[in-house]
Amino acid sequence: GLENLALIPGTVGAAPMQNIGAYGVEQERCFVELQAMERSTREIHTFDRTTCEFGYRESVFKNTLRDRYVIVSVTYRLAKAPHQVNVTYRDVDEEMARGREGEKVEGSKGETVEIRDVYEAVVRIRTRKLPDPAVIGNAGSFFKNPVVSAETYAAMAADHVEMPHYPQADGSVKLAAAWLIDQCGWKGHREDGIGVHDRQALVLVNHGGATGADLIDLARRIQRSVKDRFGVDLTPEVNVW
Numbered sequence: 259g260l261e262n263l264a265l266i267p268g269t270v271g272a273a274p275m276q277n278i279g280a281y282g283v284e285q286e287r288c289f290v291e292l293q294a295m296e297r298s299t300r301e302i303h304t305f306d307r308t309t310c311e312f313g314y315r316e317s318v319f320k321n322t323l324r325d326r327y328v329i330v331s332v333t334y335r336l337a338k339a340p341h342q343v344n345v346t347y348r349d350v351d352e353e354m355a356r357g358r359e360g361e362k363v364e365g366s367k368g369e370t371v372e373i374r375d376v377y378e379a380v381v382r383i384r385t386r387k388l389p390d391p392a393v394i395g396n397a398g399s400f401f402k403n404p405v406v407s408a409e410t411y412a413a414m415a416a417d418h419v420e421m422p423h424y425p426q427a428d429g430s431v432k433l434a435a436a437w438l439i440d441q442c443g444w445k446g447h448r449e450d451g452i453g454v455h456d457r458q459a460l461v462l463v464n465h466g467g468a469t470g471a472d473l474i475d476l477a478r479r480i481q482r483s484v485k486d487r488f489g490v491d492l493t494p495e496v497n498v499w
């Protein structure tokens with residue numbers, strides 16, 4: 259159930275914090291409950307999926323309960339047998355179609371594919387696209403993909419027919435922050451120690467010697483240029499202190 263989340267770096271305790279997700283699946287899919295210690299009382303409380311208030315890269319621990327709990331255990335219910343895997347993201351579907359050794363995997367629409375095939379496809383995509391934090395400093399996606407109303411999307415699409423977009427169940431439309439940033443000319447941008455990754459414009463990188471303040475300054479300039487060009491607000495995905 260969590261095969262689409264392959265290669266996301268981090269601890270289990272941090273996973274519910276921003277409801278980590280990738281390629282159409284969030285950890286919420288298999289989440290049962292978690293135990294968290296309230297820092298002020300040291301009492302352990304149990305949270306289920308409702309009280310966790312999961313959203314897109316959000317949970318109650320990032321919002322109203324920010325800095326109040328330490329997550330000490332998480333329970334997931336995972337599927338062992340082949341199941342309905344999610345290959346709705348074009349990248350994953352195309353990679354599945356290419357197959358492990360260039361051969362198409364049967365049923366790449368999600369009916370008969372093996373969990374391991376999806377896992378391996380995701381690992382191949384991420385290894386190609388994303389910088390390894392052990393080699394170059396980065397926090398993964400710095401911004402969330404903005405979600406806009408259908409009307410806003412329609413107005414934008416009139417000028418940008420090629421703009422990637424993902425219609426949501428509630429009628430809103432998720433846009434690709436990386437595409438917006440790329441259109442503003444930031445992809446591969448480099449100055450002193452900081453920059454924007456040359457294969458994934460959502461990832462800000464520290465080539466060496468940059469400070470947190472340098473990074474925040476770059477992030478603000480990127481937010482401003484996307485706002486000026488598209489009228490869209492980019493929100494950081496990362497927690498900034």
Ligand SMILES: Cc1cc2nc3c(=O)[nH]c(=O)nc-3n(C[C@H](O)[C@H](O)[C@H](O)COP(=O)(O)OP(=O)(O)OC[C@H]3O[C@@H](n4cnc5c(N)ncnc54)[C@H](O)[C@@H]3O)c2cc1C
Pocket residue numbers: 266267268269270271272273275276277278279280319327328329330388389390391396397398399497
């Ligand atoms: C190359 C790269 C790719 C990434 N790709 C993705 C992706 O595809 N999808 C995605 O969702 N994220 C992605 N991320 C972000 C990151 O992997 C996740 O946010 C991950 O959950 C961070 O885990 P961590 O243990 O490093 O937490 P940290 O970065 O150390 O902490 C993150 C936040 O959670 C809090 N926290 C950590 N542990 C606990 C705990 N036990 N209890 C309470 N609060 C806690 C911290 O205080 C902090 O606010 C990526 C990051 C990198 C570097």
